[in-house]
Amino acid sequence: METADLRPAIRLAAMDLLARREHSRTELLQKLGRRFEDRETIAEVLDGLAQDKLQSDSRYAESFARQRVLRGHGPLRLRQEMRQKGIPDDDASVALESLDVDWEQLAREVCQKKFGFGAPADFREKARRQRFLQYRGFSADQIAACLPW
Incomplete structure (x- = not known):
């Protein structure tokens, strides 16, 4: 398949993943990279999804932080796990501050x-x-x- 033909398939695969739950850009790159070889095209499709506000690292960070707080995880572990998921530090900080947790x-x-x-x-x-x-x-x-x- 040519690159132009792959864009709809990559977008559909990404949308399928995002329909189940929020994903970070890094997670999507990894998961889509297993199915499609052209990383450059994957990155372009993910840029389009972010531009259309269908994928957002900040939204993912907030959702992730809320879930982990409900499990009883502290701020140091949350920050470390978000780094591992590829969330930028500023998005992680905003997500942690928005939690309003004692x-x-x-x-x-x-x-x-x-x-x-x-x-x-x-x-x-x-x-x-x-x-x-x-x-x-x-x-x-x-x-x-x-x-x-």
Whole structure:
């Protein structure tokens, strides 16, 4: 197939992916790159989709951040995952700021859901809880605010 013939097929494949959920530009490049060899044409089609406001990294970042907060993930993990998905740092920052989340309260809720309401029995248990919250993407200040002593 010639490049001109591929554009409608690439656009249709991209629209099929976007109909299921939001995707970042990087994700679409990867997924479409498995089906179509001409990366330049894929990039042109994605530019057209972005221009038509059918694909937006900022919209994807907001949706992604909301989903991850509902799962109990902290801001550090969210930012890292967005980088891995190819979201620009400024879009990630705007998405995180738009959430209006009390990160310390979220860390407290995540910790209580996993470990219950009691205080850690000893230093080893406290360290275990700290590691868990750190893995979830909470900062040292947020962890300290939710763990007693």
